[in-house]
Amino acid sequence: MDDPKRVTRPQARGYEDSWLERGARERGRESASRRTPAPSGSAALADLRALLSRRANVRIEATYDKVGEGGALPTFDESEFEGATRAVDKAIGRVTSTWTASPAPPGSTVSPLSTGDILLPNDQPIGYVNGSAGPGIRTVTLNEFRRLQAELLNGAQVAATPLNYSGTWFQRSDGTVFGMRESSDNGITIDVIRSGNPHMPPGFKVHHE
Amino acid sequence: MTLNLLSTDEFFGKTILEYIQAVPGELPADAVGLWQIIPMGRQGFGLSGDDLTEFVQRCVLALLEAGARPVTGGAGTQYDWILQSQYGKAVEEIASAVINEWLAAGAGDSDPGGLWFALPSPHVGNHP
Numbered sequence: 162m163d164d165p166k167r168v169t170r171p172q173a174r175g176y177e178d179s180w181l182e183r184g185a186r187e188r189g190r191e192s193a194s195r196r197t198p199a200p201s202g203s204a205a206l207a208d209l210r211a212l213l214s215r216r217a218n219v220r221i222e223a224t225y226d227k228v229g230e231g232g233a234l235p236t237f238d239e240s241e242f243e244g245a246t247r248a249v250d251k252a253i254g255r256v257t258s259t260w261t262a263s264p265a266p267p268g269s270t271v272s273p274l275s276t277g278d279i280l281l282p283n284d285q286p287i288g289y290v291n292g293s294a295g296p297g298i299r300t301v302t303l304n305e306f307r308r309l310q311a312e313l314l315n316g317a318q319v320a321a322t323p324l325n326y327s328g329t330w331f332q333r334s335d336g337t338v339f340g341m342r343e344s345s346d347n348g349i350t351i352d353v354i355r356s357g358n359p360h361m362p363p364g365f366k367v368h369h370e
Numbered sequence: 371m372t373l374n375l376l377s378t379d380e381f382f383g384k385t386i387l388e389y390i391q392a393v394p395g396e397l398p399a400d401a402v403g404l405w406q407i408i409p410m411g412r413q414g415f416g417l418s419g420d421d422l423t424e425f426v427q428r429c430v431l432a433l434l435e436a437g438a439r440p441v442t443g444g445a446g447t448q449y450d451w452i453l454q455s456q457y458g459k460a461v462e463e464i465a466s467a468v469i470n471e472w473l474a475a476g477a478g479d480s481d482p483g484g485l486w487f488a489l490p491s492p493h494v495g496n497h498p
Contacts, residue, residue, distance in 0.1 A: 295392045295395060296382040296384065297381070298396050298399075323443065323483025325452070345450050346399075347400060350400060363409035366406075
């Protein structure tokens, strides 16, 4: 979809290139220093499958099997990532982007938790503030992040997502709209886009370590 | 100027001044979107009209002065973000252009498909 406001002015090109080039040099050095080992992509998918089957009661068996056995999703080259941690998050992103999460099976007593119960337990924001971020930008461990993903996706439906958003939006039964956004440096981030919970701060985000 | 920089938000008890000073703090980890700033001004601090406009402008200036530049999501490209250079070069020029565009569009809440601000990075590309 073309947006005339997005046209780049030719006279700005030199400025753009110097800002981008400076950033590429500076941030590239910073990224290289943050490499951390992590499980391989296939192991991460197995962990995610076990976690979701055990805790979230989400019907992903058919979708996961399609993903794990050469299904229609595009493959990715793990070697293009600096650390295996990004491969894990990319794998989770590939899986979650295909989900059409369904409600708990008939007869099940497990109902989706409210978004407030998941992200604001006891009315306190989940996780902690990392570095100089504001209080509404939270960080949790990777294991806790996977649990949050599973709980948020329980009963959620895929929602219309802006074309330039690097991820997928979902809507929960309580009306909350959240996004799971992939980035090269951070893996997956949870963006809380809309919420009817009066205690949910605007612009609430959750990163993982 | 009628914006009371010492007003506190109803979520964390931070003042407007503290929020503006802290908003660039996220940049080393992630881009910051107008979808985060505008509703914080409206819902968090109860601002509207000229006060809300001034709040958003001050936040945008803080991000720009920290070295960030306007970007949009890079889905479908090799980048996380795409630089939006149509707002100009100088910090004040960019801030004014961003605010004027927001006001012309009705000064509503943005969403993550809209404008963000990111530091220079290998993951920020030029508009294709």
